[in-house]
Amino acid sequence: MKNYRGAVFFDFDGTLVDEGEKIFIPTKSTKDSIQKLQENNFMVGLATGRARCYVPETGIDFDCYITSNGACATVNGEYIINDKLTTNELTELISYFDENNYGYITENHDACYYSKNNYESFMEMMNHFNISMNCFFPMPEDINIVQANKMMFTYNGDKLFSKLIENFGDKYNITKHRSNPSGDLVKQNISKASGINQIMKHFKLDLNDTYAFGDGDNDYDMLKTVGYGIAMGKHTKQLENIASFVTETVLNEGITVGLKNYGLI
Numbered sequence: 001m002k003n004y005r006g007a008v009f010f011d012f013d014g015t016l017v018d019e020g021e022k023i024f025i026p027t028k029s030t031k032d033s034i035q036k037l038q039e040n041n042f043m044v045g046l047a048t049g050r051a052r053c054y055v056p057e058t059g060i061d062f063d064c065y066i067t068s069n070g071a072c073a074t075v076n077g078e079y080i081i082n083d084k085l086t087t088n089e090l091t092e093l094i095s096y097f098d099e100n101n102y103g104y105i106t107e108n109h110d111a112c113y114y115s116k117n118n119y120e121s122f123m124e125m126m127n128h129f130n131i132s133m134n135c136f137f138p139m140p141e142d143i144n145i146v147q148a149n150k151m152m153f154t155y156n157g158d159k160l161f162s163k164l165i166e167n168f169g170d171k172y173n174i175t176k177h178r179s180n181p182s183g184d185l186v187k188q189n190i191s192k193a194s195g196i197n198q199i200m201k202h203f204k205l206d207l208n209d210t211y212a213f214g215d216g217d218n219d220y221d222m223l224k225t226v227g228y229g230i231a232m233g234k235h236t237k238q239l240e241n242i243a244s245f246v247t248e249t250v251l252n253e254g255i256t257v258g259l260k261n262y263g264l265i
Contacts, residue, residue, distance in 0.1 A: 004043040006209030008264065009066070009196060009222065010034075010255070012048035012055065013129060014178055014215035015232050018250035024056070024130045026255075031059050033256040036265040038063075043203060047192045049175075049184045049218050051107040051149065053135035069173070069218050070195030071149035071186045072109055080198055083190055084108070085148045093151060093185070094143065096167065103154035103182075106139070108147045113139045121154035125182045151185040175218040178236050184218060193221035213247070213258060214239070230258045 010016050016026045026034075038044055038061075047066040048055060052074070055067070064080075066073045073081040085093075090106065094115075097104045103118035103125075114122050114136055126133065140146065155161050161176055161183065168174065173191055176183040192214075200207055210226040212219070215235040223229025224242045231239040233249035240246075247258035259265045 002043075003041075004203060004205060005041045006211070006227075007043040007045060007196075007200065007203070007205055008037060008259070009045040009047040009192075009210070009212040009226070011192075011212075011214040011216070011219050011222075012046060012050055014234065015213050015219075015250070016046075016058065016060075016255065018234070019129050020179055020234075021249075021251045023250055026058050026060060027250070027253065029253045030250075030255045033259050033265055034060050037259060040265060042264060043205070045196075045199060047195065047212065047214075047219075047222060049150070049152075049177075050131075051112060051135075052109045053107075053111060054131050056132070064199050066192055066195035066199065067109070068107055068150035069175070069184050069186050070190045070192045073195045073199055074109075075199070075202060080202055081195060082109070083149060083187060085151070085187065087144055087146075090143055090146060090148055090151075093168070094139075097153060100160065100163070101156070102160065102164075105136070105152045106146050106148035107150045107152060109149070110135070112136045113146060115139050118154060118156075121156065121181070125154050125180055128180050149186070152182060153185065154182045156181065175216070178216040178234075191221040192219065193225035196222060196225060211262065211264070213255060228262060 043063045045064040046062045049069045052067045064075045071083045103122040208227045211228045212226040213230045215232040228244045231243035248254035
């Protein structure tokens with residue numbers, strides 16, 4: 001196993017790309033900077049809320065993937081983590097979402113299934129983030145065949161999000177997306193931070209030598225856990241008190257600026 005100097009983890013939406021600026025793949029500066037980082041013997045990981053199947057081709061050769069907000073992690077295509085919601089958990093959540101008119105998606109490493117209700121909000125979210133439908137399929141009638149690391153949901157109004165937290169916040173880690181009325185749900189003990197901890201153990205690296213870039217609420221635990229947590233120029237309020245450094249926006253090459261700030265490139 002390669003002896004790395006440390007590790008740097010990158011969120012995807014709002015960090016490597018910015019849907020608000022129509023930047024849907026990392027910029028040339030970002031890709032060149034990450035390549036230089038790897039040449040300097042740092043491990044590079046993607047840590048995203050997306051399932052692996054709908055992470056687009058980025059032009060970056062990541063050393064590991066932490067996906068579905070930490071419920072899944074792979075190194076060289078092999079699972080380090082593959083935590084799944086149980087059928088009973090899925091049944092309860094789907095019933096609640098159906099009764100309260102949320103849109104929802106179940107996600108795993110290979111395929112995602114979307115609900116038939118609130119289809120318009122689902123498509124608005126897909127278009128907002130420029131997500132391909134290649135691995136998305138209608139929800140099957142038999143929930144028993146569905147394997148899900150995470151659920152993503154859409155909602156109409158903040159009251160519905162608050163109601164979800166009120167009813168399920170003690171059982172699940174629920175976070176909202178920064179730029180869209182949608183969010184993610186995984187088991188309570190699952191986060192990008194828990195994924196990073198497992199990856200660091202796998203590579204026998206010290207958390208003090210880790211860096212992470214993020215912008216949203218689902219990056220909070222990650223930025224708080226690593227040695228140096230870097231918030232993007234556009235970020236949620238929750239990150240302000242725990243970020244070691246606030247870099248520039250994606251448009252203003254925040255990844256390159258952040259890496260240079262710490263002398264990593």
